[in-house]
Amino acid sequence: xxxTLFATLMERLWNADIWYSLPLIVAVSLVYAATRNEEMxxxxxxxxRFGLWIITFMALFFVLLWWLSG
Amino acid sequence: xTDDSAGREQATKVLLKDPVMAAFLAWLIPGLGHLxxxxxxxxxxxxxxxxxxxxxxxxxxxxxxxxxARAVYFSFRNDExxxxxxxxxxxxxxxxxxLVQAMRMNDNKKVLFGGFMAPPxxxxxxxxxxxxxxxxxxxLQLTLNRFFELATVYTMIAxxxxxxxxxxxxxxxxxxxxxxxxxxxxxxxxxxxxx
Numbered sequence: 001x002x003x004t005l006f007a008t009l010m011e012r013l014w015n016a017d018i019w020y021s022l023p024l025i026v027a028v029s030l031v032y033a034a035t036r037n038e039e040m041x042x043x044x045x046x047x048x049r050f051g052l053w054i055i056t057f058m059a060l061f062f063v064l065l066w067w068l069s070g
Numbered sequence: 071x072t073d074d075s076a077g078r079e080q081a082t083k084v085l086l087k088d089p090v091m092a093a094f095l096a097w098l099i100p101g102l103g104h105l106x107x108x109x110x111x112x113x114x115x116x117x118x119x120x121x122x123x124x125x126x127x128x129x130x131x132x133x134x135x136x137x138x139a140r141a142v143y144f145s146f147r148n149d150e151x152x153x154x155x156x157x158x159x160x161x162x163x164x165x166x167x168x169l170v171q172a173m174r175m176n177d178n179k180k181v182l183f184g185g186f187m188a189p190p191x192x193x194x195x196x197x198x199x200x201x202x203x204x205x206x207x208x209x210l211q212l213t214l215n216r217f218f219e220l221a222t223v224y225t226m227i228a229x230x231x232x233x234x235x236x237x238x239x240x241x242x243x244x245x246x247x248x249x250x251x252x253x254x255x256x257x258x259x260x261x262x263x264x265x
Contacts, residue, residue, distance in 0.1 A: 027119040035238045
């Protein structure tokens, strides 16, 4: 890959608004897990699994929309 | 003891004290209801996650020039319904200043604290109005750009998450059904049972 193109892509990725979703994913996962469990270790485990599920779901939809956009 | 009954036993062990008071305190300040019930770790967790989301959203949706937390405001004027406030009010006490500011603006009194949580002024506001120096909604969205929407989303999500926390304070944790892996006994357990 062209180094300039790579650098541009990295810069755009670094400044992308998608990163603003990260604190939301963390907060939503922790709060949701805390409403389903009482012990902290179970909350953390559940939150990690739920957060990964959210990220996977978002990634799948990203691929689908990217494919549909041609 | 199965995992389902273990979960039920865990739930019954959670002392809810006065659940209605706990739910009210949880609405007022996220996590406070759980602290009242003695569920310290969860109370701190809810406070950090929900208030952190809310405060960050309030920070994104303002500036020193426009005033802070401009994305959190109350308005139900005929042509300007601020529906996101219905979610933001899920975080009770921190969202109350928006009501005070809206009442002051409605009574033609100058809003407080540089416009903190104040609704934007109408476009047709006369120059003699004490709130003429306040920005319009167009000015807010032009200046804050996408951060106005981001701030709205953050504060709305914080409010909605607090609804879950309120329900947890009111009724305790929701019991999870055991997963398939937890249902299947281990092979070593089966062998020891046979012997």
